Amino acid sequence: MIDNPLTHLDRLFDYLVPADLADAAVPGSRVRVRFAGRLVDGFILERAATSDHDGRLAPLERSVSAEPVLSPAIARLARAVADRYAGTLADVLRLAVPPRHARTESAAVAPAPTPALAETPTPALAETPTPALAETPTPALAETPAPAETPAPERKPGEWARYPAGESMLAALADGRSPRAVWWAPPGPAWPAMIATAVAATVRSGHGAVVVVPDHRDVDRVEAALARAVGRAATVALRADLGPAARYRAFLAVRRGQARVAVGTRAAVFAPVTDLGLVVVWDEGDDLHAEPLAPYPHARDVAVLRAAQEGAALIVGGFCPTAEAESLLRGGWAHPLLLPRPEVRALAPRVEATGSDHEYARDPAARAARLPSLAVRTARESLAVGAPVLVQVPRRGYQPSLACADCRRPARCRHCQGPLARLGRPGVLTCRWCGRPVPTAPDALGGPTTASPAGPGPRAARGTGAVWRCPACAATSLRASVTGDRRTAEELGRAFPGVPVRTSGRDGVLATVPAEPALVISTPGAEPVAADGGYGAVLLLDGWALLGRPDLRAAETALRRWAAAAALARPASQGGRVVIAADAGLPAVQALIRWDPATFTAREAAERAELGFPPATRMAAVDGTPAAVAELLDAARLPDGADVLGPVPLPAPTRAAPTRAASPSGAPSPSGGRSPSGAASPSGREEELERLLIRVPREQGGALAAALHAARGVLGTRHTTSGLRVQLDPPVIG
DNA sequence: TCAATCCGTATC
């Protein structure tokens, strides 16, 4: 397999194995070969005595390593993923197999494959104690009086007993069978332990397991639960933030069979666990499960392919599984794991809606100043009994436009009238269109922020040129035109004087907070877990922002994010309450109030089926310049019944700005007016991009992917089509 | 008639 991204070269090539490489060049190992005159990387997929190729075979140039990093199962999976997503095997393998780290490879001559791991979970054989765990205590879990040393594998069903099918599923796993389930998780902190219980049952049957979660904090939580249920020696955490050496070491431990359980973020779905018995995908609707690199596979869908290929069990779940997950139930391919109503009542908090206040939704100032009175009251009551309050607010990134603090006119770029935004560096704004930096007055972005984790560094506006000044009223201070987390933190702090305010969001995510009175302001997805049973109250203040997004999945996503926050509240019986600032008449809000995500999703799925949207159909998005899109469409022999939508102009907010941070020297701006001939920026001549959507009945998904892949191959290397992006099941459909 | 250039094709 030649590591080459070109679609029309997405096939295998035969090489001669020189005698001196005969031992090293094993299937799955990395090699270097000459290809089209150049030295390139590749994997050996197979050794054979003959070749179909009727030209001369070139010899392998050299073996990189004899380590068979690419297992046959993963090679097969990667091929299936490439086919499913109209991508190339090389692209998928780049996601599936981490880069080699030579020193780690030779150093990690770890003990020969541990026999019978499940039986005797060695208490972390004096190896490096996982630093992530040492640093991030998880009080919510530690609350369970777990013995310090690793106990025998858990056999009790625990929370699974609340589910009608729970115990039988565990029994099937322990028996080495392969149940497949869509899991509506119970509100509360039980889910990591439940996953660990299912994994422990699998390990007991002699099989391995893979657990995929959205982010690092979830990795920590599941890892801690697994350490308790399975034993630390058998478990390994795979995560992108490990660094090359640690990442490769963890990967090798899995590949060599030393670790039987892998838990990690989306790439972990490719972890080469041998003798796989179970794949778990937690919170499968989280957009972090969607890989941003070509061919953009989704961890949930890879897991489905893998479970099917390897005959493994599958648990896909979350507080609010998506319509995609729910579609696995159709035809009985998977079974539902649903909490009966009485159990819901026992675990869920009490949820109330404040109703729709139109002014509240329209006027940012009103939003900041007038918290719904029900929310304030609920928060006060929680604080009074000593429990923390979680406040979910919109992420700043949602509508990060800045406005003059005095007259509220939007802050615009002097050169091109593009919107200005804060993109990281303090004291400087950046135009989102042309990328020019604009320094700001020292205190332009509001007063001291509460509980800034980093602390205010010494930074005045760098003396380059004029600071931003409102062209209308000459003011130099700005405010976020949508109230983001920081701002809300201040406002809330004022409403509750003397109560500590902590924030968790983009710049500083907290994993946990102690069980004491505090306001915890968080953006969706960054909510810390509260120790000792959870929050006394959860306020969901971002309903308008979440529901207002122009996306097919907006309502589903909103409910999922609300549920994730609300699940951190104590049960109603222990005073746990949730207030949501949205209209109680909306189906998503109703679903939260009744804690009935399954009914919501069923309805959602039915509606989408009626409209011909996924998952009832399979969609492909083709993004690129108008010419490129047209060429691809022209070359594609689409399956019968394919429905071509568009093309429409593609709003290009995503890729342009962040990549090209201005050079550190800040060159462009001081050079004064640029030459008139020059376009706004080197990459500023970005041609308008278009998006074409192609829709086929679900059964034709494979044919659609094949057609697009083939069309891409036909276009080959034409320059006009270089920027094309083909995406199946695009995560966002406008 | 030769060379520079274009286009299409294969890349083990």
Added chain:
DNA sequence: ATACGGATTGAC
């Protein structure tokens, strides 16, 4: 992508 071969074009 990139290298190569054959066809094509243009100048001498």
